[in-house]
Amino acid sequence: MKILLIAGITFLHVELLSQANSFLDRKKPVPIVQEQGVKKIFESVEKGVSSGSVPSFSGYLGPQVHVNIAGQNDGYFSANQTRAVLQNYFLALKPVSFIFSRFQEKGENPYATGRLVYVLKGNRESVQVYVSLALHDSKWVISQFNVY
Amino acid sequence: MASFQADLPSPIKWGFFVCMALAVLFFGIAFLEKERIESDWENIKEESTEEIEFAVTRAFRQKVDELLELAEKIARHSDVPDGLRGQAERTAVNAFEQLRRHLPDEEFTLDVVDPRGSIVAWAGRSITSTYENFVPRSPRDSFVVILQSGLHTFLSAGVASAGKDFYVVASRPLELQYPLSNRFVNRVSFAEELSAELNMEIWIALNRTSHVHIREETRYVLLRGFDGRTIGYVFYLPETLNSLAQKSDLRWAVWTNGALSVGLVFLGIVLWTLGRKTGSLWWRLILASALIWGVRVGWRLLAFPSTVVGGELFDATLYASPFYFGLTSSMGEVFLSTLALAFHITAIWYFLVKEKWEVARSEESAGKKPLLVIGVFGILLFFLWSVRGFAEAFRTFVFDSTLQYHDPSVIVPDLPVVAMHVCMFLLTISLLVELQVVLRLVKNVLVKTFSGNLPWWMSAAVVFVIVLAIFVWIDAPLHFPLYFPVLTFAIGIAIYEWAETVLHRSFGRGQWLWRVVPVFIIGSFVLSSPMLDSKLHDKERQQAELYAENLLRPVDSWLSYVLVEGLRTVWNQFPVVSLEPMADKKTSLAFSLWAQTLMSREGYNSALVLYDELGQELSRFAVGMTTFEQREILIRLFDGEEEVVHVSDRLVVGGTAQSYGIWSTMRNQSGRIIGSAALMLSANQRAIFHGQSSDILRAEGGLTFESSIRDIAVSEFQHGRLLYTTLDGWYRGMMVPDWIDGGIAEPARRFFWRNERIGPKEYEHVYAFVDGPQRRAVVVSLQSLDLRWHIFNLVKVFLVHAVILGVYGVLWFGMRMRVHQRPTIGFREKLVSAFGVLGLIPLLMLGYYxxxxxxxxxxxxxxxxxxxxxxxxxxxxxxxxxxxxxxxxxxxxxxxxxxxxxxxxxxxxxxxxxxxxxxxxxxxxxxxxxxxxxxxxxxxxxxxxxxxxxxxxxxxxxxxxxxxxxxxxxxxxxxxxxxxxxxxQKEIDEELAQRNAFVFGSYAFAFGLILLTSIVLANRLSRPLRELTSAAGEVGKGNLDVELKPLSSDEIGELTKTFNTMVQELKRSREELKRAERETAWKEMAKQVAHEIRNPLTPMRLSVQHLRQAFKDRVRSREAILQEVTKTIIEQIDTLTRIAAEFSNFARMPERKFERLELQSLLQESLALFRDMRGIEFRTKFSDTPVHLVADGDELRRVFINILRNSVQAMKKGGKISVETHLNGRQCVVTISDTGAGIPPEIQQKVFEPNFSTKTGGMGLGLAISQKAIQDLGGTISFTSEVGKGTTFEIVLPYE
The missing domain is CATH 3.30.450.20 (PAS domain)
Incomplete structure (x- = not known):
């Protein structure tokens, strides 16, 4: 019993810092992204951005995403970092509305762009958002997320 | 409650209550502040406006005054004007040099102008070609003006010389006008300074306001020159009631959360103090775990300390990884989590060692052997899961961060990198400590259930290898190099054995932990460096694959988008920018617009041409495109439709280049054409997202792959032949390797890695393929790092560990000073320091030279x-x-x-x-x-x-x-x-960085060698002295069987021989003394025996004589006399018998029955005999930890009973007896106190002497026997007493 208790505590610690591909993660169902078309991904992004909720589309982030938030961050970040960076960005401003106004769904580098309206310190502002996808391991992933 | 109050130290109690009180206070203040803002809003608004105006005016005034002071110093108190008045060239040259010396830094500009405004001397970059419009006409001797020049807006202040024949104008940049921001462009912003100071959004319009977007609620402050003329506007959005209330809430929330967070720590300590006494070891472990992680999670939920500290440590762009509660959402959070983890695991280990927990003995667990074996396998398997988790954690430290761990241009890592290294250190320590727990369990099971000649660790290693094989089968592909768990296990066993050695030296409580820490630090360095290297290498490979993928991607969508967005920017900004005053509008206008487009930020070779409504070229700016190229593209562009992207390919040196172009007319709001714009972009195959324009014109950020310390080469194959390459050793036209065809046939695999040696260099190539008619394959080649780079990287990691070791050393030194009240540095440490310093000084001098x-x-x-x-x-x-x-x-x-x-x-x-x-x-x-x-x-x-x-x-x-x-x-x-x-500059920087790296690595390696040699030498030189010290200690404890072997024939050898002689002499003297003492003791004993025996013999003799006389005299009562005499004789015989028994007890050789007993239980049993004594109150206070020792239970019980009885007998009228136990290192101290009469000082010396007694009828042997019994157990017995107050006996016994 005591051994199991120590083992349990140890195991918990293993999982505390086991990030991707942890034993528990392996048991979770993996979203079948291949079946989501490009359009579906853009819909998820649109929904997520308009509500300021990154987890809505964070599953589609590629292993390296080019993030450019005007006046703030510009560079390549991992999927985890991208999630955190975008989460922090949306926390600071309160999105009011967002719709993709232009799409380029064909080709090997589909993209969509639209206007995000938000409220910051009581004032209504807007920025342009550009999202593009790329194929990675035969799956569409978000490779670029720019805010101008 | 009383116990709670008594147990908790005062600082903890006070800390908890103060923190809670502060939290409530801050919460209350926040509430009241909010109420105040709402009720007094109008006044606050007015005050705020005044404060802002004052702050802005003051800040601007400061800048102006600084410039005026500088200009005045030169104009009126230097030789510069005189030098310029002189005719000789030499004096003019001196004037220039003096002016240069007056420049505070490169930001400033100094111009000396004549009364017409023409510049006659200068230092610093140019602001304007003439000050004609700014030199005052009136007799005023100074002026202030704001000028736009290039990328910046400048603030200039001019002061006339004494003769008013010159004006000295000092300028500095006020605002950067364009989003182009990299290390080549001075990022200065007055608006940002004001924003930071006033904590609100500020923007500035200088000279013109028409293009500034002003909202209805915007306010402004005027910036004026000396003549009262307005030279600029500072705009701001005043606070609204909501925003001010929010700010106040946020501000006080930080304080409240801070107080709550600190209070949480105190609460944890309070709960621990309350809970640790109840329950078993396991309960305490669970409680400790819950409290540690409860505090950690609580801090995260209260956003502490991220809201207080902030900065890079909590910046997600440097590191972020998802985990529950956001425990790893930034570097700062990871640091706290790894600290909690290390603390937790160390606490588990410490408790297990301290409690000496072990598996039940083999005879009790014989039936459970199979379960125990399965348990061992299970534990080792779980440990391997920990190793997996450890490797995954390192993976996130590398892959989820943008830190450059091995930046070649810095020797000392910067703070974020150091912070991550500390996190890795804590994680590695946790792994090693966890391994200690695992090994303790494994050793217990192996030793208790299996017997044999093999050392336990060998058996453990065999089992570990089997478990590793099972793990590899379950978890392939592995997340760590295969050698890593084996190395970890080996290091773990080494540490375990070392820790056991240290433990057995019976150091005081906690001291053993201090002594094993350095070994853990070294173990951490050995384990973490290769793991970090391995993950960095994996990341470089991932980046190479990404790079190759980017190169393969067709460019149309992205570059088309870049152009279209560029055009959109020009549409939006042209009406605004075209109205700004510009010194050289012909190029500045186009540059101003180009700098705001996406193509400039991405660093493409590009051009922007603007035309007026008549089609005349208005302005042009180009980067990396020759006039010829631009002309070719423009001709094709204007032949096509507007707002349509035109693409064409051109063959250039090094590959093909695609040119993109778009043009469009620009119209105003009423639809009238006001001009047209053409944008062009050229990108060759190599640099798809970050073009060929130099770093100078590229904004900061972006792909940093090229800044890797490895050399990178790119090649492309088309139709089976090499089209271009930057790799030395490959040539254009060479055939594609045969195996590539096989690779292309595997559509599921996109990347193939191959190693190749080309000349003296080793390369790792990644081949990436794309389907298509051209059968393209891109190869990114990474040059392998040579040994020098590995040493450099290793040394940088070692530096961090050395600092940690240094911090530990300082703490340890401080602890020792606290214990010993004076600094104690050993001779060996002094030798090491001396050698180290002697070696380091010449190294430093050589390095500097x-x-x-x-x-x-x-x-x-x-x-x-x-x-x-x-x-x-x-x-x-x-x-x-x-x-x-x-x-x-x-x-x-x-x-x-x-x-x-x-x-x-x-x-x-x-x-x-x-x-x-x-x-x-x-x-x-x-x-x-x-x-x-x-x-x-x-x-x-x-x-x-x-x-x-x-x-x-x-x-x-x-x-x-x-x-x-x-x-x-x-x-x-x-x-x-x-x-x-x-x-x-880039090549020079890289070369310097490389040289620094290699030199630093070499010197660090040399210093390491010096340090190692110092330690070895110091050990050798100090060993005889240490042995002497140790031997002297043994002699001091009474062990005279010590003999040292002289290792040398020098003074130390002589000292050793003298020491041996001295010890022999001491031994001989002691033997003689013992003999004399024994003789004296026997004489005393014989005297005492004779005295004691004589006492009863006298009455016996007298009685017998009386009886004889009675019978001789035929006394009538002779029968009665006979009865009386026999009674007397029997009594005296009983006395003699008792005397004989007492002496026998005192002198007997102990035939004790040793057993393992629990001290506190023994004390309770002894106390039980006296509990019924009327008038006597008993109090007990025993230590938390049960005390076990091996002794004769009856004998020890008699000791306690003896002392208790003495106490009872000393309190004839009642009183209190307290019995306490506490632990002091490896010893248990038992104190028995009474409130009796006390022992007078004059007889205190004799209390332990045999046959001394203050009681009638006593033999005086009780305490002497007790003392002997305690001493035989390796303990001591002593007492303190005060007449009228009582006596306290203290017994110190070693325990297990």
């Missing part, structure tokens, strides 16, 4: 290179130019751009003090480089006619060397030629 020499050589090399390049360019120009007129007309930008690639060097030509032409005109057009010849260059080259002059200039944060040379034709000065080293 080498650095100086290397820098001088680098400077000399740059000087020579620049000088020879200048000669080369001069020759070329003079060969091509016929006369002076040809020089001025023909040596233009195109000319320079044409010959620069041939000569392999970029250059610029100045005519008098202004730029005439350059091979990199965009850098001057964009005002990154100054179009005016520096003042000191003008003085030295033009006025003094020096043939070569080297100047160190700076642009932004970068310093670089520039060589200048006069150009003469027929002895007439045509101009000044300049070649900056800026364009090669």
């Amino acid at each position: 080498n650095k100086q020499v290397a820098e001088e050589r680098a400077d000399e090399s740059v000087r020579k290179t620049l000088s020879s390049d200048l000669d080369l360019v001069e020759q070329r120009i003079l060969n091509l130019v016929m006369d002076e007129e040809d020089f001025y007309r023909g040596v233009n930008n195109d000319f320079c751009e044409a010959i620069a690639p041939e000569l392999g060097v970029d250059f610029a030509v100045f005519r008098w003090s202004s730029l005439q032409s350059s091979s990199k005109p965009e850098l001057y057009q964009s005002a990154i480089l100054d179009s005016r010849l520096p003042g000191s260059v003008f003085a030295n080259v033009v006025l003094q006619q020096k043939n070569f002059y080297l100047e160190t200039e700076s642009v932004g944060q970068v310093q670089y060397a520039v060589g200048y040379k006069p150009l003469y034709m027929h002895e007439r000065l045509l101009g000044v030629l300049s070649i900056p080293a800026l364009y090669r």
Whole structure:
């Protein structure tokens, strides 16, 4: 019993810092992204951005995403970092509305762009958002997320 | 409750309550503040407006005053004006040099102007070509003005000289106008300074306001010059009630959460103090775990300390990883989590060691053997899961961060990198400590259930290897190198054995932990370095794959988008920007718009051309595109439709280049055409997202792969042949390797890795393929790092561990000072320090000297290179130019751009003090480089006619060397030629970084060697002294069987021999003393026996004599007398018997029955005999930890009973008896106190002497026997007593 208790505590610690591909993660169902078309991904992004909720589309982030938030961050970040960076960005401003106004769904580098309206310190502002996808391991992933 | 109060130290109690009180206080203040804001809003608004106006005016005034002070100092209190008034060239040159010396830094500009506003001397970059419009007409002697020049807006202040024949104008940049921001551009912003100071959004409009977007609620503050003229506006959005209330809430929330967070820690300690006494070891472990992680999660939920500290440590762009509750959402959070983890695991280990937990003995667990074996396998399997988790954690430290762990340009890592190294250190420590727990369990099971001759660790290793094989089968592919768990296990066993050795030396409580820490630190370094290296290598490979993938991607969508967005930007900004005043509108207008487009930020070779409504070219700016290229693209563009992207391919040196173009008319709001714009972009295959334009024009951020320390080469195959390559050793046209065809046939695999040695270098190639008619394959080649880089990287990691070791050393030293009240540094440590310092000083001197020499050589090399390049360019120009007129007309930008690639060097030509032409005109057009010849260059080259002059200039944060040379034709000065080293700055920086890295690595390696040798030497030299010290200690404890072997024939050897002789003498003396003591003791004993025996014999004799007489005298009562005499004789015989028994007890050789017993239970049993005593109150206070020892239970019980009985007998009228136990290191202290009469001082010395007693009828042997029993157990017994107050006996016994 005591051994199991120590083992349990140890195991918990293993999982505390086991990030991707942890034993528990392996048991979770993996979203079948291949079946989501490009359009579906853009819909998820649109929904997520308009509500300021990154987890809505964070599953589609590629292993390296080019993030450019005007006046703030510009560079390549991992999927985890991208999630955190975008989460922090949306926390600071309160999105009011967002719709993709232009799409380029064909080709090997589909993209969509639209206007995000938000409220910051009581004032209504807007920025342009550009999202593009790329194929990675035969799956569409978000490779670029720019805010101008 | 009383116990709770008694147990908790005061600081903890107070800390908890103070924190809670503060939290409530801050919460209350926040509430009241909010109420106050709401009720007094109008007044607050007014006050706020006044404060803002005051702050803005004051800040602006400060800047103006600073410039005025500088200008005044030069104009009225220096020799500069005098120098300029002089006719001789020498005095003018001196004036220039003096002016240069007055420059506070490269940000400032100093211009000396005549009353017409013409510049006659200068230092710093040019602001304007003339101050004609700004020099005051009236007798005023100073002026303030704001000017736009290049990338910045400048604040200028001028002061007249004493004779008013000159004005000295001091300027500095106020605001950066364009989003172009990298290390070459000075990012300065008055608006941002004000925003930071006032904590609100501020923007500034200088000179014009028409293009500023002003909202209804915007307020402004005027910036005025001396004449009252408005020279600028500072706009701000005033706070609203909601925003101010939110700010207040946020501010007080930080304080409240801070107080709650600290209070949480105290609460944890309080709960621990309350809970630790109840329950078993396991309960305490669970409680400790829950409390540690409860505090950690609580801190996260309260956003502490991220809201207080902030900064890079909590910046997600540096590191972020998802985990529950956000425990790893930034570096700071990871640090706290790994700290909690390390603390938790160490606590588990500490408790297990302290409690000496072990598996039940083999005879009790025989039936459970199979379960125990399965348990061992299970534990080791779980440990391997921990190793997996450890490797995954390191993976996130590398992959989820943008930190450059092995930045070659820095020797000492910066704070974020150090913070991550500390996190890795804590994680590695946790792993090693966890392994100690695992090994303890495994050893327990193996030793208790299996017997054999093999050492336990060998059996454990065999089992571990089997478990590892099972794990590899379950979890393939592995997340860590296969050698890693084996190395970890080996290090774990070494640490375990070392820790056991330290434990057995019976150090005080907690001290053993201090002594094993350095071993853990070293173990952490050994384990974490290769793991970090492994993950960094994996990341580089991932980046290479990404790079290759980007190169393969067809460009149309992205580049088309870049162009279209660029056009959109021009549409939006042209009406605004075209109205701004610009010094050189012809290039500035196009540059201003270009700098705001996406293509400029991405660094593409691009161009923007603007036309007016009549179709005349208004302005043009181009980067990396020649005029010829632009013309070709424009011709094709204007043949096509507007707002449509046109694409064409061109074959260029090094590959193919695709050109993109788009054009459109621009209309105002009423629909009238106001002009048109054409955008062009050229990108060759190699750089798809980050084009070929130099770093200077690229914004910061972006792909950093090229800044890796490895050399990177790119190659492309098409149709089976190499199309282009930058790899030495491959050549254009070579065939694709055979195995690639097989690779292309595997559609699921996109990347293939191959290693290849080309000449002396080793490369890792990644091949990436794409389907298509061209059968393209891109190869990115990474050069393998040689040993020097590995050593450099290793040394940097070691530096961090050395600092941790140093911090630990300081803490340990402080602890020792606290315990010993004075610093104690061992002889060996002094020797190591002395050797270390002796070795380090010459190394440092040599390093410094080498650095100086290397820098001088680098400077000399740059000087020579620049000088020879200048000669080369001069020759070329003079060969091509016929006369002076040809020089001025023909040596233009195109000319320079044409010959620069041939000569392999970029250059610029100045005519008098202004730029005439350059091979990199965009850098001057964009005002990154100054179009005016520096003042000191003008003085030295033009006025003094020096043939070569080297100047160190700076642009932004970068310093670089520039060589200048006069150009003469027929002895007439045509101009000044300049070649900056800026364009090669990157190579120079890399070369310097590499040299620093190798030199540093070598020196660090040498120092490590010196340190190692010092330790070995110090050990050898100090060993005889340590042995002597240890032996002297043994002698002090009474062990005289010590004999040392002299290891040398020097003074130390002589000292050893003398010591041995002394010990022998001591031994002999002690033997003699013992013999004498024994004789004395026997004599005493015999005397005592004789005395004791005589006492009863006397009455016996008298009685018998009386009886004889009675019978002789035939006394009538002789029968009664007989009865009485026999009674007396029997009584005295009983007395003799008792005496004999007492002496027998005292003298007997102990035939004790040893058993393992629990001390506190024994005390309770002894106390139970006296509990019924009336009038006596018993109090007990025993330690938390049960105390076990091996002793004769009956004997020990008699000791306690003896003392308790003495106490009871000393309190005839009642009193209190307290019995307490507490632990002191490896000893248990039992105190028995009473409130009896006490022992008078004059007899205290004799209390333990045999046959001494204050009681009638007592033999006086009780305490003597007790003392002997305690001493035989290795303990001590002592007492303190005060007459009238009582006596306290203290018994100290060693325990298990």
